[in-house]
Amino acid sequence: MSKGIKIVTIGGGSSYTPELVEGFIKRYEELPVSELWLVDIEAGREKLEIVGNLAKRMIEKAGLPIDVHLTLDRKAALKGADFVTTQFRVGLLDARAKDERIPLSHGVLGQETNGPGGLFKGLRTIPVILDIVKDIKELCPDAWLVNFTNPAGMVTEAVLRYTDHKKIVGLCNVPIGIEMGVAKLLDVDHSRIRIDFAGLNHMVYGLDVYLDGVSVKDRVIELLTSPENSSFVKNVEGQGWEPEFIRALNALTCPYHLYYYKSDEMLEKELKNFKAGTTRAEVVKKLEEELFELYKDTNLAIKPPQLE
Template identity: 60%
Template structure:
């Protein structure tokens, strides 16, 4: 085991980075990070410098012996890295705004990881990830790539299906957020709670919940029913409460993103209303980020500000840093990641990427055996996996006809004529990032 680690973070100028710094500081006794290289592109240079200065103040305050490097040279950062983390957005928030507003013009929900918006996020992102993998093959062939870049599961599907690089793990904070929510509802100690998760990224389900080894799944379902009964629409998270009778029949804990499919019309009406008023989640996030970076630039700030939680990145450091810590220290604990199914869930092929509870070892994640998904959720997951596989193929082969098939297959669209119109307009809007189509 190496006594000191070099970690490269692609998208180091992200507003999420203070979460990551905090996570490494908290684990400095077990995770000996010596060098942290923050990488960004020319358009993100100013933010990168602000984040790097804040990171240096944070490690100085904690008296942590971590060298912070900021660079626009990705290859310099990757050379001899032990872990590579990714948290970038191709096209920045302007691209996300188009992902949300263009589909809305045609009465289709636009969102960062769902429907046409999620598809175009992937079409822009996958080629960049494949380039990063090529660099890693040359410069740090033993590194693990931990990708928090959305859409996390679809990106992992592309890398693990179309490259020879197997040390790639997609990561999302949703399962940790769900577990904390359950613990708050039931007043439970999080360290004593285990939820068995299976499904896909942003389409994952808590199948069983255990507290100190005892199955408390039925009590959790009833607590969720009670929580949803009198809950109103939540503007901040664009969430809609489920009917209690629906949750009882679902009989598992749903990802919040299931609302985009099982409360489709309500979610769509809110999105279309926002679009009419020329506001969307991307615009909200732009304001949050502008306020955050003003705070980050304050030379007196040397901790992660509380306001970062509004960005949607809560528990990111727990997800990313726990995973790196467990691989490095061969902890063999259970975490939820996006990886090859390899027999974990019978609803998916072995070579398909799933989001699933895994034992984390120094050889990587080993999926727990979850049998089949319940019939009430298996169908929607298979639809999304079809969409993911077609989108990944379109991104790799630069094939517009496959992209049309992918968009048509998505449950938010399922209309080939509408898909064609949206596809053409979004191809034009994002042409700068879609070279080769």
């Protein structure tokens, strides 16, 4: 029998980690993970312990032979890894607040993947991902790097341009979120839906939608023209799309398009939040604190529904 798969997650103390662990549990037959190493830095030690212990309880409840290791030593974790996933935030949520607040203080959109805020985050993050790749080249050169760190496009492109490590995939949950949203809209199982996407990560268009292999784009666009159905991803609150716009575009939009097609409205909304002290960073910080209080519960052995 072949040895199991070793996966290293950098930024393992993230509040999103239980979702990742749930994914590994559900797909164990296809992806037989034997070792999961959760890596963080000193500033994230407490969160790593909390979320790491929840991960161990989840795996124990599932009855799977996956060993979970918690460490602050990235190099020790990377040795012999098959896959490395990255989900870290340089400067933590306090830095995100600056990414949003500095542009807004100048009357410009502040957002963690677009505009000046996205560039700030990219400038902090790219040197770190390049350091990680150096370690990968030394300790696990055959490993695939799966990047989930924003700004995903910039970070992934930096690795492809400025290192010789080409085994990298940049991921974002927007496209899969759109697919799941369409499945919900049509009241069918997600496995029956396929979408042809053009673009990348936070800038994707759905060019066609298939239900059981048959195009249903026109039907979906009609459903989408009702305002309550116009945004699939909950972490971007939009203004909704005008039905005429969606019909004229003749494609599915993603929520991040609001920052481009409706810049004035989005800026107005974000400035209002900024003045009230409730930028997205503050909202996420509060949510994260609530999640970690839940994660501390030693009786909890599943991904809590609040993470959705």
